[in-house]
Amino acid sequence: MIDPIFLVEAMVNGVLLGGVIALLALGLNLIFGVLDIVWIAYVDLVMLCMYAIYFLVTVHGWPFWAAGLVSLGVGALLGVAVHLLIISPILTSPPVNQLLATGGLLFFVQSAATLLWTTDHRSVRLSLPSWEIGGIFIPATRLIPFGISILAVIGLYLFLTRTYIGTAIRAVSQDREAMSLMGASPQRIYVVTSAVGGLMAGLAGALLIFQYAVHPFFGGQFGPLTFMVCVLGGLGNMVGAFVASFIMSEVIAVGGVVMSTEMGYVIAFVIFIVMIFIRPGGILARRQ
């Protein structure tokens, strides 16, 4: 019998982790939903942003918040670069070629990171407090990223619903051919979408470096999970992705305590597979 206090602590950790996963899922959902191309290497962009912060803070002595802002810029630039260099030429290619182009990017980025920075794990040392509430420890290194990610999610929601460009993005994700007929330029929407998606990756990188060491294969740790959350929530459905993030992170956190770390992920993935059959359009989609 597992001490209930461990279960509660796992659930709290699940919520805190869910916030950052939500960031990843929403950024990917934006790109996936609008362009309908699977950016397999999305989380590897996050890995590059984490490295940017590591070097600025640890090697060059920048304050963390300034490095975080640079990370946002790096993420946005990477997003645009990936779109212009790789995605644009293959917009009309068969899905498998689109998949493999970003798969090649995954190999390229991972290997380039290995070449430049070796396979050592690097982390940023932050001296932050940890609070105890009723026997449960809540470290600031998890609480702060959670808070910021919630703010970012709210910001993204406002951007998509209250700005002209945001409305255009949602319109393209619904029907890109009709949008062309309306005179709007999908190409410009694509670039903006990639930039925003990249920005989200940069922010996620800044928040993940709080609690994880960065290494060239970091993308393998969160990549598949991000895809599951994205599809589980429903492509183009931001609220669904948000909800799915917390469901998945809870399963992983609690499963990791009850069984083992790997089994937590196994259960999460199995749940994803089953949900795809039950709710193909996402957990919040109405049955057609």
Place this chain on the structure above:
Amino acid sequence: MTRGRVLAGALLLVLLLQPLIPLGGYRQYVLHVTIQIFIWSFIGSAWSLMGRFQLVSLGHGAFLGVGAYATVLLWNVYGVTPWLGAVAGMILAGLLAVVVGLPCFRFRVVGHYFGLVTLAVGEVIRLLIIAERDWTAGSLGLTLRSAGGDSLWAVQYGSKQVFYYGSLAMFLIGLWIWHRVDRSMARAALESIGEDETAAASVGIHVTRFKLGITVLSAALTALGGSLYAQAIAYVNPETLAGIGVSLKIVFAVVLGGMYTLLGPLVGTALTTALSEFLRILFGLKLLGMADTIYGLLLIIFIIFLPDGIYGSLRAALARRAARSAGGAGVAAKASV
């Protein structure tokens, strides 16, 4: 056609005699690389049985892992001959394909969703292997228990020539199976399903049955490839035989070579393997990561500029030239093979 047969015969003769070519110290290395090419070409052909019909699987690493681990575990723990272990692996992979494929096809999971479901399956198998480390040895991988010498029963031989001919034979069998599917009524049915599932169903094609059949066949053959790989290498590891990494590499080789042609997977695998080995030798540990960096970059470039794959693009170019030289008098028949 006659010219094609002569060329094929000549190529086969060269392949049969290759182990006898005096290469000195390089012979073992060349044999090793060639064995790898045959095994992965076989696996690539198995994958393309699904891929060519728009069933793009990102989880074939799961079937590979099931086949390899079943064979090794049955031998190491129970002393079951790999001949039966491979059969068990194929059956298990087939069952896994049914468990995953049946709901997918019944509930119309297609396109990206199918790809991601298979990706999840690949990760599940990889993580299960790691999680069950008490009997699978997890991330450390498993070494084949030695039979104490050359043994047909244990499929263990010190000489690489045996595995060379074994993998060549299996590769040829894979080509034959691919060819048989290509010439069957199932091909027409599956192609129409890939283009428009609803229209195919409306003319009486049993969509679920055809998709499930090709999926089970592909899974079983992939598991067989995993078994031979395990015997040839004598070591299995969840990272090299399951999960997204190996699945992507399978897809890369096939698509680069051209998945709609008989020899596409062979061309793709030979090129990616040769490229990988060349870069590894060139850079090795002096510039750790440089080899794979260039490799990844070249993959991206190939995918963008040669959408039909290298072999597929070459054939298309030759077909266009033939059509042009005919002066438009006749329609160039689209011949496969």
